[in-house]
Amino acid sequence: MLALRAVGKSFLGVRVLDGVDLDVAPGEVHAVVGENGAGKSTLMKIISGGYAPDEGSVVFAGETRTFRGPREARRAGIGIIHQEFTLLPDRTVAENVYLGHEPVRRGLVDRREMLARTSALLASMGAGPMPVDAPVGRLGIAQRQVVEIAKALALDARLLIMDEPTAALADHEVELLYALVRRLRDQGIGLLYVSHRLAEVFDLSERITVLKDGRRVTTVRTAQTTTDELVRHMVGRDLSGYYPGRAAPADVGPVLLTVRGGGNRKLHDVDLRLRAGEVVGVGGLQGSGRSALARALFGVAPFTTGQVDLDGKPVRVVSPRAAMRAGIAYVSEDRKGEGIVARQSVLDNALLAGRAIGGSWSGRSARTARMRDLLGAVDVRSAGVDQEIRFLSGGNQQKVVLARWLALGPRVMLFDEPTRGIDVGATSAIHDVVRRLARDGAAVLMISSDLPELLGMSDRIVVMREGRIAGELPAGASEADVVALAVGAVT
Amino acid sequence: MTTGDTLLRRLPRVRAGGLLPILVILGVLLILVAIRQPGFLAPGSLMSFLGRSAPIILLAAGQYFVIVSGEFDLSVGSLVTAQVVIAARLIDGEPDRTWPVVALVIVSSAFVGLVNGVITTWLRVPSFITTLGMLLILVGAVYFWSDGSPKGELSEQFRRFGRRAFEDVPVFGRVPYALLVVLVLALLAIVLMRSDFGRTLVAVGDSPRAAELSGVRVARTRTIAFVLSGVAAGVAAILLGGYSGVSFQAGSGLEFSAITAVVLGGVALGGGRGAVLGAMLGALTLELLFALMNFSGVSGTVRPAVQGAIILLAVAVSAARSPSD
Known part of the structure; x- marks a missing residue:
């Protein structure tokens, strides 16, 4: 249904895509994976009419097409669901779904028809009941995403591009999305699924294409590959073991931090002990109090x-x-809003906490020199420490934020989703930093929604539910154990 | 969108908040002045011009600290007026009172800045409103205190800062005291912005959340910016009182001139971007523009309109050129 042949694209002389081939069959979920900067978003924009390719051709439904803009691609039957939603929060579900092509009767919008069609469309998607006459702003994130998909389908989309569709969803909402994706596939719609989360890709896709540095590394049948192989293709090297080793019992020191009966508006009766040398993972659903715990410990x-x-x-x-x-x-989960100072340099960002605490004039140049070394040690890739941080990839931004804290030699380090939205290579580097902090004697608390990460990194896991600690699991627990505690299936 | 590139984005890519644009504008204006009034660039008259520009340069530097931290200070113009009128009444022509009054002007200006800062940060009143209120309070108080017309006069010792110069200096001709004052303070401002405080101040303006979560005392940092703006207004009042004398108009409209200068110098309203040197060069450029208009026979009454147009244009350009991230 969709065939890309040798597609290439350059920006300002930099090749971001080079000879990429890609096919999507009707009723197929085709996943596209790759590190940040591999060219995924550019490729999706070319397919959906955002950019015109410099070379190669896009064949859709048997015709070679050159879309002059996203609108034309939508009309042709290519829908794209972005990470950021494009819905108007004050208009109703139906108005959003039919925005720009409302059913018309005698020159006026036929509201009744529009509501009926929207309901029918949502029903055919198996989306469950939804108030089609309510403003979109009142819906939750997962429901908005359903509306977004319905909007594409209302234009008879035959190919749907989903760009990190689960990034904003809570764990139980992800399951609903899976069901929806499978249903669309069974209806003969082709899906291009872009995601960082390899587990999802394995759950959903028939085939996987790996991009690296603007080239297609390979396209494989999902059933015939493994996570390790995929990661190797993505980073071009082996990530041996994937997670750094856990702490040996002898490495775990005395209790550094104790919370007894801790509570506030979001937390109740929290008892917690963090030991030197140990990484304590925190699991739980979104809104279970995981972030509130870290923010309470950090005084936010x-x-x-x-x-x-x-x-x-x-x-x-x-x-x-x-x-x-x-x-x-504390490293916040909201890197853009609470981590980086977007328009300051890498060096200014890294020095922010040290400067806030202050120091003598004479110590300044030594401190700067140490920070330069530290930025090199955590492997920040930038055009120099004076480059504005907003131009760096998410992973490199996060490494700068880590350096900011490492320089202070923290005894207790709190991480909230330290690798969310970060590419595989940088994720691995961040895991190493987390583990090294513990080895150097810090007590580390790490919140993560990524279960393999939580299980792979933690020496023990605390699971939260409804603002309380629901239970504790030792290293070696399974995903099922964590989920069971998180949803209250066991107590 | 394929056609997302607007005309403005295609301008040569210079570092946002950098000094290049303001240097180019300043250069062009200098060339235009040189064509229309060649004598203006002679050392003597150029030095006098720089001396005359000293108050607005100082006010621009003060305003810069506040703006880059994400706030506004609308009270500086009326603070200048108040200080000039109060200084005249307190000195009342007595040379002996010069230094105590100079000290009083600076300390009380800092106090006004402190009040602005405390109300804005601890009471969470938007600075636009805080300093507008302060503007009205200062104007009203000084009218009330002086029964409607300025009393007393400044001593000659007080006035020399604003109008005397070292005469017969080799090469430069004459060097106004005001120019030396502004050079020293400008240097201090530049050093300050390279210090921990300066870098932290910019971080506060860009992302107060990130700054706070890195241990920055955001309220305190912003309050210090207001104090610096107050001190700059105090020094500007001393120079202006000396140069143009005592009147209720001494500082009128200067807050807008200062904001225009800061914006012209590439500093983003809303904070987080721009250099103090840019703000000061912006002030110089603005003064040069008015001098050029004067030479070209354009009435000085159009000043506010020109300033308004510059603010709108500069903000529109920077908005169009910054990515909507």
């Missing part, structure tokens, strides 16, 4: 009840600054 939204001890002495962590002074550091 402090505990209002209970007691926190550091080295056996009570501490009052009333602000991030107080937490830092106590030796606690």
